[in-house]
Amino acid sequence: MVVTAKNPVHSVLYLIIAFFAIAGHYILLNAQFLAIVHIIVYAGAIMVLFLSVIMLLNLNKDNEPAKSNVLKLAAVVAAGLLLVTFTGTLKGTESIIASQPYDDQIGYVKALGKVLFNDFLLPFEVSALLLLSSIIGAVVLVKHDLK
Amino acid sequence: MENISAQITQVAPLEHYILLSAVLFSLGVLGVLIRRNVIVMFMSIELMLNACNLLLAAFSAFHSSAAGQVFVFFIMIVAAAEVAVGLAIIVMLYRNIHSIDINELSKLKW
Numbered sequence: 001m002v003v004t005a006k007n008p009v010h011s012v013l014y015l016i017i018a019f020f021a022i023a024g025h026y027i028l029l030n031a032q033f034l035a036i037v038h039i040i041v042y043a044g045a046i047m048v049l050f051l052s053v054i055m056l057l058n059l060n061k062d063n064e065p066a067k068s069n070v071l072k073l074a075a076v077v078a079a080g081l082l083l084v085t086f087t088g089t090l091k092g093t094e095s096i097i098a099s100q101p102y103d104d105q106i107g108y109v110k111a112l113g114k115v116l117f118n119d120f121l122l123p124f125e126v127s128a129l130l131l132l133s134s135i136i137g138a139v140v141l142v143k144h145d146l147k
Numbered sequence: 148m149e150n151i152s153a154q155i156t157q158v159a160p161l162e163h164y165i166l167l168s169a170v171l172f173s174l175g176v177l178g179v180l181i182r183r184n185v186i187v188m189f190m191s192i193e194l195m196l197n198a199c200n201l202l203l204a205a206f207s208a209f210h211s212s213a214a215g216q217v218f219v220f221f222i223m224i225v226a227a228a229e230v231a232v233g234l235a236i237i238v239m240l241y242r243n244i245h246s247i248d249i250n251e252l253s254k255l256k257w
Contacts, residue, residue, distance in 0.1 A: 041227055076181075115217055
């Protein structure tokens with residue numbers, strides 16, 4: 001429905017529903033931290049950004065010219081072939097995983113924080129730098145007269 | 148709690164998550180292919196990123212390894228940065244050519 005909705009605002013709203021569904025899947029997978037971060041980042045920040053840009057550019061009207069039917073059919077066929085390829089490729093993986101013992105503590109904040117700040121400290125700092133540079137980049141791009 | 152999650156892993160095996168992620172990713176690809184609105188294409192890219200995230204989280208939960216969930220966390224950070232810069236680019240393009248139709252953007256110089 002994100003794809004088929006004509007109005008971009010409806011598309012964003014359907015995308016929010018999809019994001020909440022994915023957050024529910026994270027909770028079912030016992031990854032509570034990921035679920036909370038997902039809701040905060042996507043439903044809280046990214047969707048507000050999308051909606052505000054759509055309102056800012058005043059795009060909430062469906063004046064989008066449709067592509068030809070042949071092109072749409074080709075796109076559907078290509079996406080379907082991609083789906084078949086993915087399922088075929090990933091089908092054989094579960095036998096590798098099945099022998100692992102199940103540990104239900106890894107999704108909690110305590111365990112994740114230990115891993116994040118012990119094994120992944122350098123990527124964490126680099127991602128902070130990345131966020132800073134993206135803030136600066138966005139401001140520089142949108143600013144009118146940078147003299 | 149552990150009983151519930153153990154039951155969930157029995158009820159919903161890994162193949163279902165793989166299938167769901169594949170379907171979600173293919174829907175994202177479909178959206179990029181058939182839509183012309185740049186913002187909708189951008190949202191489809193977000194859908195693809197989320198499919199990858201869901202697959203990583205599922206593998207990490209079934210593999211009992213926290214590294215996968217940390218990777219998902221980093222992917223979310225990169226997605227947030229990408230959305231900020233991408234929307235800034237879209238706003239700038241709209242100011243320049245007053246349209247977000249993808250066919251208008253076929254030349255980088257005008």
